Amino acid sequence: MKLSVILISYDMAREIPRTLQGLSRTYQHGAQELDYEVILVDNGSPNPLDPASWAGIDVPVRLIQLKDASSSPARAINIALNEAAGEIVCLMIDGAHILTPGVFRMALASYAAFENPVVATRYFWLGPDAQNESISQGYDGTVEDQLLQKIEWPHDGYRLYEIGTPLRNGGERIHWLNRMFESNCLFMTRALFEGQGGADERFDLPGGGFINLDIFGRAVDAPGVTAVQLIGEGCFHQLHGGTTTNVSIEQRDMSLDKYRRQFEEIRGHGDVVTKKTFYYMGHLPTKASKIHRGSYK
Numbered sequence: 001m002k003l004s005v006i007l008i009s010y011d012m013a014r015e016i017p018r019t020l021q022g023l024s025r026t027y028q029h030g031a032q033e034l035d036y037e038v039i040l041v042d043n044g045s046p047n048p049l050d051p052a053s054w055a056g057i058d059v060p061v062r063l064i065q066l067k068d069a070s071s072s073p074a075r076a077i078n079i080a081l082n083e084a085a086g087e088i089v090c091l092m093i094d095g096a097h098i099l100t101p102g103v104f105r106m107a108l109a110s111y112a113a114f115e116n117p118v119v120a121t122r123y124f125w126l127g128p129d130a131q132n133e134s135i136s137q138g139y140d141g142t143v144e145d146q147l148l149q150k151i152e153w154p155h156d157g158y159r160l161y162e163i164g165t166p167l168r169n170g171g172e173r174i175h176w177l178n179r180m181f182e183s184n185c186l187f188m189t190r191a192l193f194e195g196q197g198g199a200d201e202r203f204d205l206p207g208g209g210f211i212n213l214d215i216f217g218r219a220v221d222a223p224g225v226t227a228v229q230l231i232g233e234g235c236f237h238q239l240h241g242g243t244t245t246n247v248s249i250e251q252r253d254m255s256l257d258k259y260r261r262q263f264e265e266i267r268g269h270g271d272v273v274t275k276k277t278f279y280y281m282g283h284l285p286t287k288a289s290k291i292h293r294g295s296y297k
Contacts, residue, residue: 003036003108004086004190008073009095010043014141015238017054019092021154022099024059029105036104037062039083040095041076044069071206077199081190089190093212096240097184098126101157102285103233107187110281114226118192118219119281121185122176122229123167124160124236130167131239132252144239161288164236175292176231177280181273182213185235192222202266209259213272220276227274231282232289 005023009016023038025031038061042049048065064083066076073093081089088111099121107119126144127134151159166174196218203211220227264270284290 001035001037001085001087003034003088003090003104004080004084005036005038005090005092006077006080006084007038007040007092007095008043008076008080009040009045009049010069010073011045011047012096012240013045013047013049013053015096015240016040016049017057018098018148018238019095020054020057020059020061022097022101022157023061024057026058027101027154027157028099029102030108031104034104034108036060037085039064039080041066041073041080043073043076070201070204072201072204072208072211074199074201074203074208074211078201081193081198084190086190088187089193091186091188091193091215092184092235093208093215094184094237096238097235098153098160098238099157099185099235100160100233100285102283103185103230103235106230106233106281106283110187110228110230113281114228114279116189116192116224117187117226117228117279118222119187119228119230120180120183120216120220121187122180122234123182123184124164124234125167126160126164126236126238129165131237135239139239141239158285158289160234160236161286161291164234166234166291173292176229176282179273179278180216180229182216183235184212184237186216186219188219192219192225196222200266203262205258205262207255210263210272214263214267217272217274220274225276227276227278229278229280231280232284233282 041064110117110119127139147163
């Protein structure tokens with residue numbers, strides 16, 4: 001098998017069908033002929049996911065329900081990794097993301113273009129601003145539903161750029177070449193991920209703390225790896241009550257402080273930004289995808 005997508009969910013009954021639509025054979029370019037699987041882990045949701053909600057979507061998904069789940073996704077990731085059959089693994093640690101339709105094609109092309117790549121997809125918010133900001137201005141699930149209806153998603157997945165905004169990490173200017181230090185759609189070989197021991201289960205805080213940054217940093221800094229960022233393809237965060245993404249700025253900052261302290265305790269340093277040189281793979285599919293212009297309407 002070529003690709004295994006590891007998708008972690010907690011209390012995402014609204015969002016997961018859309019995520020799976022974005023991973024489907026009818027949506028991802030070239031997926032009709034691709035040998036792949038989606039391993040969806042429901043990490044102890046109070047209301048378990050219902051497979052009937054995605055029964056009409058053409059996606060090769062296998063659901064794992066964890067009853068004795070941790071509040072961190074680390075164990076769920078490792079369970080899915082142990083089940084994965086793909087030569088390449090795509091980790092989506094927050095299952096509430098919608099991909100643009102060329103992610104699979106561009107990420108897999110990187111394995112033909114570069115030696116042992118780790119491929120990162122840029123993070124976007126659905127809505128007019130970082131959701132920590134927009135929810136205080138009335139952005140909610142109903143507004144998000146209306147935006148997706150407005151662009152007739154999933155008819156043309158690249159129209160997501162018209163209703164989203166890129167993660168800026170505090171910077172005023174954003175463009176495709178900005179250095180990334182985490183990704184919610186990260187590709188690496190299964191051998192690399194397994195060789196590093198998968199997800200470090202010491203990251204046991206709710207939501208995993210900085211586990212996503214840790215996986216990203218260890219993967220791209222591994223010997224012999226070529227770090228690659230995709231251009232023109234993105235993953236868009238749906239509103240779902242995330243531990244840092246959909247809370248107030250004050251709550252987010254308190255959580256981030258705990259996450260930093262735990263990361264320093266585990267790794268012995270606080271440097272979460274890799275110094276690795278990145279290569280780039282991609283295109284600019286639409287005018288709105290030129291993110292340096294500010295595409296949200």
